[in-house]
Amino acid sequence: MAEEAKHLIDDKGTYSRVDPSGLRHRLRAIPDQCLAAWQSSQKLSLPGAWSSGSKVVVGGMGGSAMAGDLAADLAASKLSSASTLAPRVPILVVRDLAFPFSLDQGTIFIASSYSGNTEETIALFDQAVKAKARTIAIGSGGKLSQRARNAGVPLLHIDVSSEPRTAVAYNLMLILGVLSGLRLLDLDEDEATSAISSVSHNASVWSEDVPAVDNPAKRIALELMDNLIIVYGSGLFSGMARRWKSQFNENAKMWSFYEVLPELLHNSVEAFASPIGQPAMALILDPLTKDDVTSGAVVRKPGVDSTIHERHNRVILETLANHDIPRMVLNGDGSSPLARILNMLLLGDYVSYYLALLRGVDPSPNPSINAAKELLLGSG
Incomplete structure (x- = not known):
């Protein structure tokens, strides 16, 4: 056997x-996507005052929230290594329709949704804008991108055509790039590109x-x-x-x-x-x-x-x-x-x-997840 x-x-x-849709090819492209995401994040210009944020909150579901988890673990890591990653503020992840804590003008909120139409993420985005939190949107389009434009909120585009779960590394590098640019995370160009080179080899x-x-x-x-x-x-x-x-x-x-x-x-x-x-x-x-x-x-x-x-x-x-x-x-x-x-x-x-x-199962489609989403829409 x-x-x-x-x-x-x-x-x-x-x-x-x-694997008729070729997920294997999308996996092989992930290192290049990491580099593209990092470079894209470095072009985002944010107000200098945002570097004094009191906390960072990532809001999302599924793979979008997963990128926040990995960013939080990375920042909190106390491993002895060549990296000097050290969090200056806490990084929290919210997977829900509402925040379990209050937001203020010192909160940096990153609303992340691959589709841009995730109900929970949009609800969090609206609450963050209302609370005047320092808000950033990450998505490939949809309602979130439109709301961000209407509210004058900085928007990072997910330029990946794949399953949302395959874009987690791209999303992670966008988040890390934003935090690095705000000097809330000690991560420089050399360390980022070296890490990407390592994963490209593997x-x-x-x-x-x-x-x-x-x-x-x-x-x-x-x-x-x-x-x-x-x-x-x-x-x-x-x-x-x-x-x-x-x-x-x-x-x-x-x-x-x-x-x-x-x-x-x-x-x-x-x-x-x-x-x-x-x-x-x-x-x-x-x-x-x-x-x-x-x-x-x-x-x-x-x-x-x-x-x-x-x-x-x-x-x-x-x-x-x-x-x-x-x-x-x-x-x-x-x-x-x-x-x-x-x-x-x-x-x-x-x-x-x-x-x-x-x-013997096609890894790409998620029919049960899609069916659950349809049920949610029908019960609204």
């Missing part, structure tokens, strides 16, 4: 048959024309196949756990769940002794350790910093091992937090893509 699956994922005929390694024997993304998908996947993340990869889970849902059409350390050590571990009822795999996205990707055992390397995040990951790995729960550890690749974010983001895209092919 394993050899048959490996042949399937290396067969060019599989791609034309299962995209060539993970692409469909590289056989499974030399392709880590394909090998990971082969190991995860036929499992219920529970994704764990911490620190820099807290939001990334949600991202991987959602990509398993949307691309591979698989059930998957995610949790974040250290919270799960205070509740979820109590269930480890109970049978799950189907094959399962715990997938740990660990930004700190130097573990090799492994299944069923943890291979530690010397020289790992003893940090609080490393201790959390060590505890969850030992707990999983004590209950004989299969597990796999994945590390980001890159010399900076941004490089690790972008590489892990694209790796998740490719792994979920290959899982879709192994399952």
Whole structure:
């Protein structure tokens, strides 16, 4: 069965048959999109007074909100690296029709909607403008872009023709570029372009024309196949756990769940002794350790910093091992937090893509999501 699956994922005929719209080509273009987004964000001129913002809020749903999660994790990261990313203000993400806190003129609000027609994002945009918050809109058109023009709000255009979830990296680089331009995030041109260069290299390694024997993304998908996947993340990869889970849902059409350390050590571990009822795999996205990707055992390397995040990951790995729960550890690749974010983001895209092919399902369309949106419109 394993050899048959490996042949399937290396067969060019599989791609034309299962992926007729060519999602594989859109994944391969993501590094170029990151560079285009960064360059676009650098052209946006904002009032100098905005650099004194009291907080940054990103409002959106789905992939648009996901970009905000990743930006917040990146800014909050205290990893020791070449990067000096350090937040000057908190970065918050809102996924709802209303803000759970008050806005003021010191709030920088980024309304993000790929389509420009997301109900929740438009509602937040209207509230932010009314509160006189320092508002920026990100979208590809629709009602949000029109509202931004009418209100005289700065607008960044998402110049990507793809599924909204495939534009997350583009959206992320727009947000980071805005915050960098306002000096609310220490991220310069060299670090951004170096990170993009890193993910561009890995995209060539993970692409469909590289056989499974030399392709880590394909090998990971082969190991995860036929499992219920529970994704764990911490620190820099807290939001990334949600991202991987959602990509398993949307691309591979698989059930998957995610949790974040250290919270799960205070509740979820109590269930480890109970049978799950189907094959399962715990997938740990660990930004700190130097573990090799492994299944069923943890291979530690010397020289790992003893940090609080490393201790959390060590505890969850030992707990999983004590209950004989299969597990796999994945590390980001890159010399900076941004490089690790972008590489892990694209790796998740490719792994979920290959899982879709192994399952024989077209990864591009999301009929259930579209049906749910139609129901929402009909119940309004």
